[in-house]
Amino acid sequence: DIQMTQSPSSVSASVGDRVTVTCRASQDVSSWLAWYQQKPGKAPKLLIYAVSSLQNGVPSRFSGSRSGTDFILTITNLQPEDFATYYCQQAKSFPGTFGQGTKLEIK
Amino acid sequence: QVQLVQSGAEVKKPGSSVKVSCKVSGGTFNSYAINWVRQAPGQGLECMGEIIPIFSKKEYAQKFQGRLTISADESTSTAFMELSNLRSDDTAVYYCARAAATRENAFDIWGQGTMLTVSS
DSSP states (O other): OOOOOEEOEEEOOTOOOEEEEEESSSSSTTTTTEEEEEEESSSOEEEEEEEEEEEEOOTTEEEEEEEEEEEEEEEEEEOGGGGGEEEEEESSSSSSOOOOOOOEEEE | OOOEEOOOOOEEEETEEEEEEEEEEESSSSTSEEEEEEOOTTTOOOEEEEEEGGGGGEOOGGGGGGTTEEETTTTEEEEEEOOOSOGHHHHHHHEEEEEEGGGGGGGEEOOOEEEEEEOO
């Protein structure tokens, strides 16, 4: 199975801040990389697919990119509703493994 | 609008089996892959298996081989996940999720989750 290493495991930030989350795959996943947001007691929600494509209805303050072998989720101008846990996932091969998650907390 | 609606919470004893359903409404059923993902309390997300009804194709994560059976009933647009020989560490929320080929197989629609508690 492809392993996804996500960092940091948690981050504290304030409303209006910019935050980045990084994910690295143990093998090449090409562009088959997605990001999800999960709030307590809720199912995950797709934010970004194919590294940088924004899912319908997701605010433009969320963006995805790649730098070498790292995949990056960036959230600019943090809003109160953005405090949640974020997961990356590779969808290149079964099983579609997830990163360990990053909990974004209010400072 | 496509929705995935799952069956309700379950409480099972160790060694027994559970079958969770996932009904797809508002869209085509058999042309997408339906995945099953679980999340133990306070833990991350773990893919268990998937089914693509139109191809009658199923895949199981190695960890669950021999204990997991995924099936589908196209007449009711419902997918099923059956896990046998339950253990306490199977206590988790189980989600079904649609993998969208138009989204590079990302899971674009999720069920609401089914809580399974395994306890003697």
